[in-house]
Amino acid sequence: MFTNKTTFKQAFVDSIENKLGKTLQEASGLDIYNVLGHLIREYIGKDWMHTNKEYEAQQEKQIYYFSMEFLIGRLLGNNLLNLGTLQLVREALQELGLNLEEIEEQEHDAGLGNGGLGRLAACFLDSLATLQYPGHGCGIRYQYGLFEQKIINGYQVELPDYWLQKEYVWDIRRSDKKVGVRFGGHVISRELNGRMVYEHRDYEHVWAVPYDVPVVGYHYHNVNTLRLWSAESSQELGSYSNPADQNYYKFLAYSRSVQSISEFLYPDDSSYEGKQLRLKQQYFLCSAGLQSILRTFDKSGLSYYHLPSKVAIHINDTHPTLLIPELMRILIDDKNLGWEDAWDITTQTISYTNHTTLSEGLEKWPVHMVKELLPRIYMIIEEINERFCHLLWNLYPGQFNRIAQMAIIADDQVKMAHLAIVGSYSINGVAELHTQILKEREMKLFYEVFPQRFNNKTNGITHRRWLMHANPKLSNLITETIGHQWIAEPEQLIRLAPHAQDSSLQEEVARIKQQNKRKLATYIERNYPISIDPTSLFDVLAKRLHGYKRQLLSVLHIMHLYNQITDNPSIDMLPRTFIFGAKAAPNYHLAKKVIKLIHSVADTINRDPIASKLIKVVFLENYGVSLAEKIMPAAEISEQISTAGKEASGTSNMKFMMNGALTIATLDGANIEMQNLVGQEAMFIFGLRSEEIAHYNQFGDYQAKLLYESTPSIKRVMDQLILNSPYTRANNDFQDIYNSILKTNDEFFVLKDFDSYAAAQQRIDAEYRQSRSWLEKSIINIAHSGKFASDRTIAEYASEIWDTHPVPVHLARVHS
Structure with a gap:
């Protein structure tokens, strides 16, 4: 059925007519998705049956x-990719006047x-x-x-x-x-x-x-x-x-x-x-x-x-x-x-x-x-x-x-x-x-x-979804540069490292990143009342919203940048778009207040005729896998700023890394192993270490109030949470956030890491302007990301915990 485009097109059109009693032209987008999905699942069925029989026999x-x-x-696109029929189906549908990406959007x-x-x-x-x-x-x-x-x-x-x-x-x-x-x-x-x-x-x-x-x-x-x-x-x-x-x-x-x-x-x-x-x-x-x-x-x-x-x-x-x-x-x-x-x-x-x-x-x-x-x-x-x-x-x-x-x-x-x-x-x-x-x-x-x-x-993460499917142009460029072996053995991505200084490769990486940024910018402009500059630095913090993940630290820093702009409208600041995606648990009151703060800051800055030329703030609602697949390829900065010792591992850090973003991070979770691979110069590390936080927690010798009173930049942004400011507009929306920092002594050390975080952001500002150096670091990150492929993780589980072995299933499936 999938041996060539002709047989696929015939099977697909026949399914439309036989199952729906419609012509292809009469079928809706949802009709087309459902028929295509069923066709793929039926195709999978024989392998599924034989797999179960082989496991039982072995x-x-x-x-x-x-x-x-x-x-x-x-699952539509991912299954087509894994079946080896993605390109065949894409081209066949195109010949029928259909767009596979638009069909994929029908899937919830x-x-x-x-x-x-x-x-x-x-x-x-x-x-x-x-x-x-x-x-x-x-x-x-x-x-x-x-x-x-x-x-x-x-x-x-x-x-x-x-x-x-x-x-x-x-x-x-x-x-x-x-x-x-x-x-x-x-x-x-x-x-x-x-x-x-x-x-x-x-x-x-x-x-x-x-x-x-x-x-x-x-x-x-x-x-x-x-x-x-x-x-x-x-x-x-x-x-x-x-x-x-x-x-x-x-x-x-x-x-x-x-x-x-x-x-x-x-x-x-x-x-x-x-x-x-x-x-x-x-x-x-x-x-x-x-x-x-x-x-x-x-x-x-x-x-x-x-x-x-x-x-x-x-x-x-x-x-x-x-x-x-x-x-x-x-x-x-x-x-x-x-x-x-x-x-x-x-x-x-x-x-x-x-x-x-x-x-x-x-x-x-x-x-x-x-x-x-x-x-x-x-x-x-x-x-x-x-x-x-x-x-x-x-x-x-x-x-x-x-x-x-x-x-x-x-x-x-x-x-x-x-x-x-x-x-x-x-x-x-x-x-x-x-x-x-x-x-x-x-x-x-x-x-x-x-x-x-x-x-x-x-x-680990699967490079098949997060690189090959989400970022096919970068995936193809990698194959052109080092061959296709990395697809089966993702740790072979390391062979990109010797090419990191290759100017022609850097130019192609930059071109693909810019295309992905434009694509995300277009998505944002279609769905939100905001226009963003695709040539600005895309700084992304996308993950579940929780106190220890410290979305609050990022938004307080954005408020700080806005203060700098209002103090000096001619400031030399790199244009930047801050992109957030996060859900707060329904009964997590404080996390929901942080979402409101992000929107209040975004509303203020995005309306400011001067500041909006340097900073834009965007919150993308209903963050999930499909939205992440749009965001990751376009990101240039990956925010991994959890309180050290609180994030077990993180996996968004790996997805961003695999797509060429540079990471600003605390030494927490897998960020440490990332730094060990790429080196300090290819990441932006800041903040307390886990042992320092453990010390403060044990001996109680951190006092957020003293830091607030002694640091003007911190005091200013904190006061803007409760006093009549561009964000509060005389209501008490953010009193709870203020209290969580100063009255309960800053459980997640937001203020303690603030200056270190701001300094790391200044380094980003300076280094992004050095485009060749930045692209070299981007390629270095991609090259080392194979270490974080879930294939490696699962192989370790299988051999060191589960003590099981592969069972190949041999059939006559034909790939194109």
Whole structure:
């Protein structure tokens, strides 16, 4: 079907006519996208089927990657790229009078994730399939994504992201694979034939129905699976159809309760009910996914003692930690294994990635909530805790405080990170600094007990989406310069480094960057009431909005620049466009105030006839994967300015780097490893180091108020948050931001790093004017970015954690 343009065009036009009863000319843009998507998925189907058969026949160890998020973005273009048919389809559609980019715009980003955690999971799936590892994703098929962000009068407003409102062509419902999940009720224990058995009674039963999305490997035939679970009622309306029957309303309440499980990504947990729903979601995913995995394993005919040699289950952050007690429950209650055998199997099967040092990210659940919602699971967690504390007592007799700090259940809470560590054979951080902090500070006590379990796996991104698909002209230039081997082996990008001073290559890199900037400028002008100069420096800060990521530091610095311009209108300042993209969590009040501040500053500066010639500020709403694919190729400065020690790794830093942006950064997360590769001269490093911040936090000898009072430039911008200024206009919008800095002593060291940040920005101003030197550094960054490809990361996971091997699938797919 895809052997040449003629056969593709015939198949495509036939599909339009046969499925829609329309001619090509009558079909809408959405019609065309849906037909093309179905055509591609059908083409993938044979490889998908053969992949599953080959995995079953080979009986190689299979990987199951559990994550609450899979931020997969649009799949049409990515699938065409990986199939090797992107150019063929683009040209064939062009001959039919259609534009592939416009067709891609019809696809809604799948509402399955929020930020870096979910995008990492998506990149990992891409690399698993491309490297031919038998690895699959396990997640939830949310009806609504996080939210659709709208900006109204500078304020973030959250609208439902009903991404499934239109047909989603990439998933297939597998109703024959559904499994039951139980909530609530109570557990009866009794002795039977010399062993304790446990009976779960009066529980709420929910069906978990899987929807499978194919994950296509690049130019290979391996097609892995992302299995997404949807919650459905196990009861029919039936006899409850009479509203006069009290059971009618019980059924409605039950039905609504079931629907809510897979309704929203990250429901608001500010209430008890919201917290309980999150816990329910997590168990729903873990129980459904495990039952499905073990059903597949049962086909092998092997005993469960062989499970660790055939199955690797990975926890992406603490959200799926209930996999540990759920696997214990199944092995003990359903498979009749003893505790010790079940524990050995569990702790040899499950591995865990930690993604944060923030206490808010290390989940804790109230004991009574777990006990009420998951009675049998709580019993198992309680037993795990008792046995672990007994182990600690033997190691540290009499050290009550140490044992209390490490207990899984303490202070009337179940601590999920502790459970994940105790129940896993591997615990990895996601950057060298992050792993070091886990070992030496945040998880030091656990590291002393289980030193062999801790390891580092620095994050990565897929160069196929973030360079080849997002920036095809740069990708083609790289291939023309060093050959195509880098596509299969992204670390071969390093072969660009000897060409960094080549003036002709620099000119081509500059030309492509300028084209990408014009393209982004056009997008902005079409969607926002602002015109930007595509020859200005594009300075980008695009990521989830959080205090530690310090979007506030950037906007305070922009206010400082504006003050300099108003003081000296003839100042020699490099024209610059500051571009923001970020969502704030709906209940994160302070983060939403920062969004309002960005818009107030933008409104003031963009209207100023003098300042707007030097500075423009743009906030792009509803930041997500598809928008990021427009931004990354155009960026020239990548803002990675988190408080040192707070960002586990970062992945936007890698995407910007791969597209030739230079980075302004603290020595945090993977920024350190980036600097080690490219050298200090090819980045703009500023600010406190993590050990300095740890010192301040330990001894309390940082006083933001003193810094504010002694530094005129800082005092001026801070006062502009609360006094009658161009931004406040006599209201109290930013009083909370002011208080967060001065009344709670600047938790994220914004003021402490302000002068260092401003000095680094001055270096950027000076160095951007030296175009040849700047382009050399840009090429150096691209050359070293292959180190941060997710193919490298996944190969390390596979060999050093999961102990699995590639399983090539050989078919007759023809690429063009």
